[in-house]
Amino acid sequence: MESAIAEHLKCPRTRHRRVEDDYTPPYPVWSARAAAGVGQVVMGYFGVQSRGPELQGRACAALMQIARDFGLADGPGHHDLAHFVDAEGFDNMIAIAYWSDPAAFGRWCATPEIDDWWRSPARLDDGLGYFREIASPRAEHYETMFSTPDRFEGVGVVMGGGVSGEIQEHGYWGSMRDRIPLSQTDAMVASGSRSAIPATPAPGQRVRIAGHQNVAMIRSGQEWTDTTGKERTLYLEDMEPTLREGMDFLRDQGLAIGCYSNRYMHHLDARGAPLQKSFGLSFWRSLADMERWAESHPTHVAIFGSFMRYVQELNFELQLRVYHEVSVLKMDEQSYEYINCHPRTGLMNGLAA
Numbered sequence: 001m002e003s004a005i006a007e008h009l010k011c012p013r014t015r016h017r018r019v020e021d022d023y024t025p026p027y028p029v030w031s032a033r034a035a036a037g038v039g040q041v042v043m044g045y046f047g048v049q050s051r052g053p054e055l056q057g058r059a060c061a062a063l064m065q066i067a068r069d070f071g072l073a074d075g076p077g078h079h080d081l082a083h084f085v086d087a088e089g090f091d092n093m094i095a096i097a098y099w100s101d102p103a104a105f106g107r108w109c110a111t112p113e114i115d116d117w118w119r120s121p122a123r124l125d126d127g128l129g130y131f132r133e134i135a136s137p138r139a140e141h142y143e144t145m146f147s148t149p150d151r152f153e154g155v156g157v158v159m160g161g162g163v164s165g166e167i168q169e170h171g172y173w174g175s176m177r178d179r180i181p182l183s184q185t186d187a188m189v190a191s192g193s194r195s196a197i198p199a200t201p202a203p204g205q206r207v208r209i210a211g212h213q214n215v216a217m218i219r220s221g222q223e224w225t226d227t228t229g230k231e232r233t234l235y236l237e238d239m240e241p242t243l244r245e246g247m248d249f250l251r252d253q254g255l256a257i258g259c260y261s262n263r264y265m266h267h268l269d270a271r272g273a274p275l276q277k278s279f280g281l282s283f284w285r286s287l288a289d290m291e292r293w294a295e296s297h298p299t300h301v302a303i304f305g306s307f308m309r310y311v312q313e314l315n316f317e318l319q320l321r322v323y324h325e326v327s328v329l330k331m332d333e334q335s336y337e338y339i340n341c342h343p344r345t346g347l348m349n350g351l352a353a
């Protein structure tokens, strides 16, 4: 058993963990480790927004183009494609890409064909919406968790330092915070507020959103490809409907509890066909707001309870894969840009008049 906090990120504590040193978690969980030299990563959400079946083909083509451009020099080490329909009925296709080096990301963005495409006035009147939500947390500002040690998702794929041993900080409310290295010395309280340029986002515009200090972000995913029999039924008929309810709540009523945006997304393969994998992606005013939802909302409490029960019932032989990555972002670790998107998109949500 080892700490989720890698040795080189440990420091003298001024804040305590929620558990005692002899705490033993009820089931095993692993973290991804960063290779030496991977100090800051980039998590980029490149979105294409459209409405109605007649635009879906063009939206898909735009997404495929973005994914092809990842193959240019300095492109990401890993990417996923995903889709969801938002509360306004728009299709949102997103290519999610990870870099282990922010300088490479900067060079990739500055590649003339990518930069010219993004800046072109044509982006405002080709009938589609586009966005880039870029989070670039330093190593102290994020954590990962995987229910199996054999395969990573998301940022874990590019961190390059392999898998940890079984970690101690999990299986109790507050463990997410305890896994983030910064929690050793900092309460990660949010301050300030979001602002938009121009101040009132509307469709047909380019909009930039400035985040505030300590915005919290989570990508929490599950894959049921390998589940069979009772476990598959449990996931599809018991857990998934509850999860969907929780995700719909955050999408529709999240603002009142500090959730700026929530997307319950389905993975697509390289040709756009759905895979048996999904994830929730949400941005929050603070880590504390996210924690409150996770430990008190009936949907997540029920999912958490079922997971604990199934793990034991299935004798720790779960085929359902669960993982998450959580970041607490400083001002300079966030960049959000929207082109011709509706004003409830992503971090714009709640800012329009």
Ligand code: HEM
Residues within 6 Å of the ligand: 029, 169, 170, 171, 172, 173, 174, 175, 176, 177, 218, 219, 220, 221, 222, 239, 243, 279, 280, 281, 282, 290, 291, 294, 295, 300, 303, 304, 307, 308, 322
């Ligand atoms: C089938 C889907 C899901 C399952 C089975 C599940 C289950 C769990 C479990 C078992 C834990 C505790 C993990 C540990 O510490 O060992 C946990 C923590 C957490 N989950 Fe989920 N979850 C799911 C989806 C989600 C989604 C979509 C979100 C949000 C977008 C979410 C947010 C959280 C948060 C914030 C925590 C950390 C709570 C803390 O440590 O204080 N979960 N979940």
